[in-house]
Amino acid sequence: MSRRDYYDVLSVPRDASKDVIKSAYRKLALQYHPDRNKSPDAEGKFKEISEAYAVLSDDQKRAQYNQFGHAGIDSRYSQDDIFRGVDFGEIFRDIGFGFGGFDSIFDRFFGGGGRRSASRGADLRYDASISLREAYSGVRREIEVPRAEVCPTCRGTGARPGTKPKRCPKCNGAGQIQHVQEAAFARFVRVETCNTCRGSGTIVDNPCEECKGAGRVQRTRRISIRVPPGVESGNHLRLAGEGEAGELGEPTGDLYVVVHVKPHEFLQRDGDDLIYRAEVGFADLALGREIEVPTLESTLRVKVPAGTQSGTVLRLKGKGMPRARGGKGDQLVELLIRIPAKLTNRQKELLKEFSAPEGS
Numbered sequence: 001m002s003r004r005d006y007y008d009v010l011s012v013p014r015d016a017s018k019d020v021i022k023s024a025y026r027k028l029a030l031q032y033h034p035d036r037n038k039s040p041d042a043e044g045k046f047k048e049i050s051e052a053y054a055v056l057s058d059d060q061k062r063a064q065y066n067q068f069g070h071a072g073i074d075s076r077y078s079q080d081d082i083f084r085g086v087d088f089g090e091i092f093r094d095i096g097f098g099f100g101g102f103d104s105i106f107d108r109f110f111g112g113g114g115r116r117s118a119s120r121g122a123d124l125r126y127d128a129s130i131s132l133r134e135a136y137s138g139v140r141r142e143i144e145v146p147r148a149e150v151c152p153t154c155r156g157t158g159a160r161p162g163t164k165p166k167r168c169p170k171c172n173g174a175g176q177i178q179h180v181q182e183a184a185f186a187r188f189v190r191v192e193t194c195n196t197c198r199g200s201g202t203i204v205d206n207p208c209e210e211c212k213g214a215g216r217v218q219r220t221r222r223i224s225i226r227v228p229p230g231v232e233s234g235n236h237l238r239l240a241g242e243g244e245a246g247e248l249g250e251p252t253g254d255l256y257v258v259v260h261v262k263p264h265e266f267l268q269r270d271g272d273d274l275i276y277r278a279e280v281g282f283a284d285l286a287l288g289r290e291i292e293v294p295t296l297e298s299t300l301r302v303k304v305p306a307g308t309q310s311g312t313v314l315r316l317k318g319k320g321m322p323r324a325r326g327g328k329g330d331q332l333v334e335l336l337i338r339i340p341a342k343l344t345n346r347q348k349e350l351l352k353e354f355s356a357p358e359g360s
Contacts, residue, residue, distance in 0.1 A: 272329025
């Protein structure tokens with residue numbers, strides 16, 4: 001079953017502010033919280049609105065979602081990562097629920113509360129500009145992408161070769177520290193990421209000299225890309241596994257190459273069609289003649305019938321851009337009358353004679 005758009009889940013516009021998103025979530029959470037709503041679908045609704053709020057209330061997650069949709073969130077964040085850093089406690093205290101109650105629901109839904117899971121590598125974006133002719137025929141390019149890669153010396157552990165990371169003594173490997181506060185009839189549980197191990201559950205006493213204990217190093221990698229024929233500006237190519245390296249052996253992210261097609265000197269693109277505007281003299285339109293029309297493959301001779309009006313469009317079948325489903329668009333030739341800036345006396349006399357009413 002397809003998942004609903006996060007904005008639709010919270011019934012907010014795509015340009016909603018954080019305050020509007022928070023207000024919408026507070027209202028829906030009050031309606032569907034399982035401690036209050038005992039209907040069979042309440043828990044599912046509560047999970048859905050909580051996930052939507054966790055993503056849309058975080059600037060980085062929201063930007064990722066706006067660009068790539070659910071696939072961008074699923075590929076970059078685990079369930080724990082989606083909810084990390086979101087202060088649900090503030091909202092639930094406002095509407096009269098103890099955060100301890102929500103914490104148990106969170107565990108049941110999402111399996112939260114353990115150590116911080118290692119993160120999948122970040123997705124990267126690269127903007128590539130190509131000519132219309134390259135978009136027509138397709139092109140291969142070598143691009144240089146700066147990214148984080150697994151440290152070749154420690155193989156991502158962050159520890160000096162011959163040593164290993166050890167369990168964090170502060171959180172005992174949990175990656176998180178819980179602070180419990182009892183107040184009247186409510187029990188509040190605040191969970192913080194361990195500031196000693198930064199949520200990993202381990203610490204490195206002997207850091208790797210090359211990566212300084214990070215487990216990853218910055219490198220610039222040359223990558224070959226193939227832009228297929230017919231690509232349009234704004235289309236993106238996804239290169240799986242060519243993003244940044246993940247933490248602690250987690251998968252690498254993806255590289256998204258966004259294509260920008262530069263304007264052509266005499267052709268204008270309209271979807272799969274190309275438009276060429278040809279200036280033709282008055283006599284040529286009136287008497288008819290052949291004109292030369294450049295295309296992306298060659299130059300064609302095209303017949304202009306006698307009596308053609310200015311603004312007439314001729315269609316050259318199959319001379320446009322390649323289509324993804326096969327075939328090509330057309331090239332449209334718009335005929336525009338060309339008025340000479342200077343006329344000889346003889347030409348002026350002929351035009352006056354032509355424009356004079358018959359019988360005068």
